[in-house]
Amino acid sequence: MKRTHHCSELRTEHAGQTVTLSGWVHSRRDLGGLIFIDIRDREGRTQTVFDPSDLPPETFERASTLRSEAVVSVSGKVRKRPDGTDNLKIASGQVEVMVTNLEVLNQAEVLPFPVDDPEVTAKVNEELRLQHRYLDLRRPEMVRNLRLRSKVATATRVYFDEQGFLEVETPLLFKSTPEGAREFLVPSRVHPGQFYALPQSPQQFKQILMVAGVERYFQLAKCFRDEDLRADRQPEFTQVDVEMSFIERQDIYDLIEGLLKRIWKTALDIDLPTPFQRLSFEEALNRFGIDKPDTRLGMELVDFTEEFRASKFKVFSGAVANGGHVKALNARGLADATQGQIEAMTECAKSFGAKGLAFIKVEGGEWKSPIVKFFTEEEKAALTKKLDIQEGDLILFAADEWLAACEILGRIRLYCADVLQAQGKLVIPKDRFDFLWVVDFPLLSFDKEQNRWYSSHHPFTAPVAEDIPLLTTDPRKVRGQHYDVVVNGVELGGGSIRIHQPDVQKTVFEQVLQIPPDLVQARFGYMLEAFRYGCPPHGGIALGFDRLLATLCGTSSIRDVIAFPKTAKGADLMTDSPAPVEPKQLRDLHIDLKVPKKEPQG
RNA sequence: GGGGGUGUAGCUCAAUUGGUUAGAGCGCUGCCCUGUCACGGCAGAGGUUACGGGUUCGAGCCCCGCCACUCCCGCCA
Numbered sequence: 001m002k003r004t005h006h007c008s009e010l011r012t013e014h015a016g017q018t019v020t021l022s023g024w025v026h027s028r029r030d031l032g033g034l035i036f037i038d039i040r041d042r043e044g045r046t047q048t049v050f051d052p053s054d055l056p057p058e059t060f061e062r063a064s065t066l067r068s069e070a071v072v073s074v075s076g077k078v079r080k081r082p083d084g085t086d087n088l089k090i091a092s093g094q095v096e097v098m099v100t101n102l103e104v105l106n107q108a109e110v111l112p113f114p115v116d117d118p119e120v121t122a123k124v125n126e127e128l129r130l131q132h133r134y135l136d137l138r139r140p141e142m143v144r145n146l147r148l149r150s151k152v153a154t155a156t157r158v159y160f161d162e163q164g165f166l167e168v169e170t171p172l173l174f175k176s177t178p179e180g181a182r183e184f185l186v187p188s189r190v191h192p193g194q195f196y197a198l199p200q201s202p203q204q205f206k207q208i209l210m211v212a213g214v215e216r217y218f219q220l221a222k223c224f225r226d227e228d229l230r231a232d233r234q235p236e237f238t239q240v241d242v243e244m245s246f247i248e249r250q251d252i253y254d255l256i257e258g259l260l261k262r263i264w265k266t267a268l269d270i271d272l273p274t275p276f277q278r279l280s281f282e283e284a285l286n287r288f289g290i291d292k293p294d295t296r297l298g299m300e301l302v303d304f305t306e307e308f309r310a311s312k313f314k315v316f317s318g319a320v321a322n323g324g325h326v327k328a329l330n331a332r333g334l335a336d337a338t339q340g341q342i343e344a345m346t347e348c349a350k351s352f353g354a355k356g357l358a359f360i361k362v363e364g365g366e367w368k369s370p371i372v373k374f375f376t377e378e379e380k381a382a383l384t385k386k387l388d389i390q391e392g393d394l395i396l397f398a399a400d401e402w403l404a405a406c407e408i409l410g411r412i413r414l415y416c417a418d419v420l421q422a423q424g425k426l427v428i429p430k431d432r433f434d435f436l437w438v439v440d441f442p443l444l445s446f447d448k449e450q451n452r453w454y455s456s457h458h459p460f461t462a463p464v465a466e467d468i469p470l471l472t473t474d475p476r477k478v479r480g481q482h483y484d485v486v487v488n489g490v491e492l493g494g495g496s497i498r499i500h501q502p503d504v505q506k507t508v509f510e511q512v513l514q515i516p517p518d519l520v521q522a523r524f525g526y527m528l529e530a531f532r533y534g535c536p537p538h539g540g541i542a543l544g545f546d547r548l549l550a551t552l553c554g555t556s557s558i559r560d561v562i563a564f565p566k567t568a569k570g571a572d573l574m575t576d577s578p579a580p581v582e583p584k585q586l587r588d589l590h591i592d593l594k595v596p597k598k599e600p601q602g
Numbered sequence: 603g604g605g606g607g608u609g610u611a612g613c614u615c616a617a618u619u620g621g622u623u624a625g626a627g628c629g630c631u632g633c634c635c636u637g638u639c640a641c642g643g644c645a646g647a648g649g650u651u652a653c654g655g656g657u658u659c660g661a662g663c664c665c666c667g668c669c670a671c672u673c674c675c676g677c678c679a
Contacts, residue, residue, distance in 0.1 A: 031642085032635035047639070068629090087639055110630060113613055117640080120628075123614060127671050180679030200679080227678045228603095351605095351675065458679045513679095568672065 003073070008044025008091045014078040019097060021046060022073040022105070024138070025066050026116050035063050036096075039074060040116075042143055046092040047081075048074050048099050059102050068116065069108035069138075075101040115139055126559075130573040133564055145553050145561050148267055152549060153220060155266040156240055159259050165216040165242070170205035172198055172222065177523055179459065179515075181225040184235070192590040198224035201542060204527055206243040207460065207498055210538040211530045215245045220545060229568045231557040232490070232547055236566075240548070242495070243540030249481055249497060252541050253278075253437060256485060256493075260435065267552050270431060276485070280440040285403065289327075289410020291441075294489025295434045297417040297426065301327050301409050307382045308399075313374035315358065319399035326399045329409050330387040331416040333425045334394035335361040341419060345412050349398065352408045358397035362389055414489075430554060435487045443467075443480035444512065452514050457482045459508055461496040462539070468504060472511055485543070487551055495541025502531040 003022040010019065026040035035050040050063040066072065076099040087093035112131075113124045115138045122141070129136040136142055157167065176183055176197035183197040199205075201223045209217045221241040229235065240259075244251065257274040264270045277295075284293050287300045304326045308316035316326045331337075337345075346357040360369040360383075372380075387395060394416070398408040420426035443463050444453045453475050455461060463471060464479040471478055481497035499505045505528060509520040520528070549561035559565040566572055586593065 027639070029638045029641050030635085031638060034636040034638080036638050036641085038639070049637085051636080053636095082637070085637055085639085089639080093639090110612070114629070117613095117628085120614065125609085125613085125671075127609095128613085130671090177679085182677080203679090225678060228676085230678090231673070233678070455679055460679095567670085569670085571670095573671090 006043040007039050007041040007046045010046055010078050010092045010095050010097070012080050012094050015080045015095060017078050018075065019078055020073060020075045021048070021097060023071070025068055025070045025072060025108075028066060028068065030064055035060070037063065037066065037072075037074075038090075039072065044091050046090075046095075046097060047087065048076065048097040050099050050102075054098060054100060059099075062104060063099070063102055066104070067108055067110070068114075069111055070104060071106040071108070073103040073105055074099045111135060127567075127573060130559075130565070130567065133574050137563065142560070145549070145555075146563060148552060149549050149561055152263050152267055152552065153545075155263055156218075156220065156259065159262050160216075160218040160242075163216065163255065163258075165218045166214055167219055168209060168214065168217050169219065170199070170202040170209075170221065174199040174205075175523075177204070179513075179523075181227050184224050184226050187589040187591055189588050189590075200225050201239060202241055203458065203460065204524075206241060206540060207527065207538065208530055210243055210245045210498075211533070211535045213245075213536075215536075217241075217243045217540075221542075229566070229570065231559075232544075232550065234546065234558060234562060234565055235570050237558070237562075238545040240493070240543040240545050241540070242542065243538060245536040245538040247497075247537070247539055249439070249483060249539070252483065252495060252539060256541060256543070257435075260485075263548070263552075264433070268431070270433070272433065272435065277434075277436040279436055279438050281438055281442065282440070284438050285406040285410070289406040289408070289413055290489075291438055292484065292486045292489055292491040293436070293438075294414070294417070295436065296428050296432055296488060297413065299329050299331060299413050299416065301329050301406065301413070302386050303327055304382065304386070304397075307379055311374065311379060312376070313371055315355075315371075316397075316399045319405075322401075324400050325402045325405045326397065327405045327409050328383070328387060328395055328397045329413055329416075330389065331394040331396060331413075331420070332390070333392050334416055334420060335363045335392045337361070337394055337419070345396065345415055348411055348415060349408045352411060353404050354398060354400060354408050357408075357412070358399075360395040362391055362393045362395070365391065433487055433551070435485065438484040438486055439482075441480050441482045441484075442476070443478040443482070444475045446476070453512055455508075455513065456480060457494065457496055459513055460498045460505070462499045463504075471504075471507055475512055481539070483541070485541070490547055490551060491544075492547055492551070493541055493543030495539065497537070497539035500531060500535045500537045502528050502535075505531060 002020065004019045005021060007021055007023050021039050023039040023041035026038040026045050029036040033052065037048050037050065038045045039048055050060055052060045074097065076097045078095050078097055081094060081096050113128055113135065114120050115135050118139065118141065121139055137146065160167070173186060173196040176185065176195060181200045183200060186196040186198065188194045188196060202219065202221050206217055219241045221239050222236060223239050224236050226235060227233070242255070244255070253275065257276055261272045261274055264272045279293065281291055284291050286303065287293070288295070289301050305320055308326045309320045311317040319326060342359060349357040358371050360367045360372055383389060383395065389395065396409065396412050398405040400408065417426060421428070441456050443456060443461060445456050447454050457480060462481045464481060467478040482494065483496065484494040485492045499508065506520070509515050509524065510517055546558040546561055550556065550558045553561055555561065564572065564574065571577065
């Protein structure tokens with residue numbers, strides 16, 4: 001049964017050798033008196049020939065009954081294919097194996113969907129693919145993704161080892177810290193009524209490791225968040241988690257740029273230019289309307305606050321009078337936007353609090369717009385100049401508070417880019433990767449509904465040193481030592497320099513975030529205590545490993561780079577989980593269920 | 603929690619907008635076929651139109667409900 005070669009290995013120089021191949025029946029061409037069977041393994045495929053003149057009739061008969069995806073082991077002599085019968089589509093296409101022995105290791109029933117035809121399979125309903133993930137993973141594209149993931153994981157470990165990092169595993173049964181994302185809870189059998197939580201990230205352990213003197217820590221860490229899912233979010237996911245002592249922000253930039261450079265070279269043989277561009281949070285919002293800008297798209301936002309301060313168009317001048325901004329973007333070539341597309345954009349703007357969406361279509365040499373009649377010649381000239389308006393352009397406006405105006409147009413910009421790409425008017429090369437750092441985030445944001453400040457990143461993020469006195473006097477102005485790394489509009493990861501002084505950490509928890517002292521003690525007491533016994537200055541970062549792989553593989557869904565992902569409702573369709581448990585299990589855990597009974601249908 | 607999309611043969615999709623017995627390609631089954639590689643030829647089987655109601659002379663199509671998948675908003679310290 002042992003194989004001598006894999007199925008993408010044989011070449012003309014192997015001709016004459018007797019070999020054994022093992023794998024799956026990829027395809028079968030039964031010509032009646034002669035049968036061709038392509039054997040496939042994870043490396044590729046090889047054509048085998050069953051010729052009755054070389055074979056016992058019984059073996060030939062068995063070959064004719066083989067079905068797709070049966071598992072076989074065949075032995076025979078390799079030979080160069082007859083002239084004119086080479087198959088250039090496969091690597092082993094110049095040779096074939098003349099089978100003398102066939103062992104059927106397992107038959108396969110008819111499959112629920114084909115795995116041998118990439119065009120068909122790529123369109124198969126994802127529900128079905130997830131139900132039979134083991135078949136989905138046989139597809140060459142999925143094998144490639146698994147392989148790339150493994151390669152990148154190894155490259156990551158090698159890189160960090162070279163840089164003097166220790167890989168340390170941290171617990172999955174952790175303590176609930178309900179400030180952040182909703183957690184998965186694990187009931188304790190031994191401690192009735194008490195729960196573990198699965199970690200949203202190893203944040204606190206990695207900081208504790210710095211107190212422990214590890215100095216350089218990394219881990220490919222499993223993280224868990226019980227929030228609603230998206231194409232780029234799963235309830236359990238993997239982070240490249242990093243923490244270092246005695247560093248400043250620049251050290252993290254250098255380290256991560258080196259890592260990504262290594263990964264891109266290993267995975268795609270692409271040399272990433274470093275250092276990455278650096279944008280402040282404010283500049284990212286001003287120019288792109290989002291804190292994770294996709295700089296490949298062009299169409300930057302332009303500010304017209306001054307130009308429209310005294311405008312006759314009251315929507316603009318009114319917004320400015322209230323301290324707001326007027327911003328615009330030029331969707332080049334989108335003047336032919338349909339009514340439906342304009343409406344979709346307007347709906348999108350409204351969902352961000354806009355009252356409407358002002359626009360100008362530049363068609364046939366004139367500006368078609370319900371608002372252009374309010375504009376003076378000076379205002380029109382300013383628009384033409386700063387937006388470089390040309391025939392065929394679509395100009396879109398937002399007038400609102402600064403952040404809202406930016407975010408509305410930021411969202412519209414992405415919508416326009418989608419439309420332009422679908423129309424072929426915006427073409428982005430597949431091998432283009434625009435990396436950048438977003439820095440200088442505000443440390444705190446204000447929650448209007450709950451009337452309190454919350455951490456923009458997390459409560460362990462260090463303020464810029466000279467801003468520490470402002471924590472209690474003017475929180476809005478405090479800058480955080482936080483950074484995000486972004487590629488092509490995807491937030492790949494983020495981190496910060498941490499607070500390492502127990503008194504500053506206590507101030508943030510109790511006075512700024514207004515967490516009662518007894519709660520702080522119960523939830524974070526061990527950390528504050530640890531900080532008192534000699535905590536080095538430290539900082540770190542976490543990269544979304546799944547998003548990283550999705551970017552490398554050119555897919556928008558991280559499900560394509562996770563072997564066994566869950567659906568949008570967190571179900572595993574293959575194992576049918578989550579699922580009910582036995583009453584005894586619940587009794588052991590001291591749990592009573594209160595699940596409303598479903599109303600009978602009808 | 604909210605909004606959009608999808609659900610018809612094993613798979614991918616049609617069904618002239620409410621009208622005869624729901625079709626096609628691939629796959630599957632049987633027979634034929636010695637140089638195929640998307641093999642070819644002939645024949646055949648295969649449907650609770652996701653599910654439950656309703657309107658109608660008549661529903662795959664319209665209405666109500668419900669389930670699953672998917673995308674987005676909220677959410678994701």
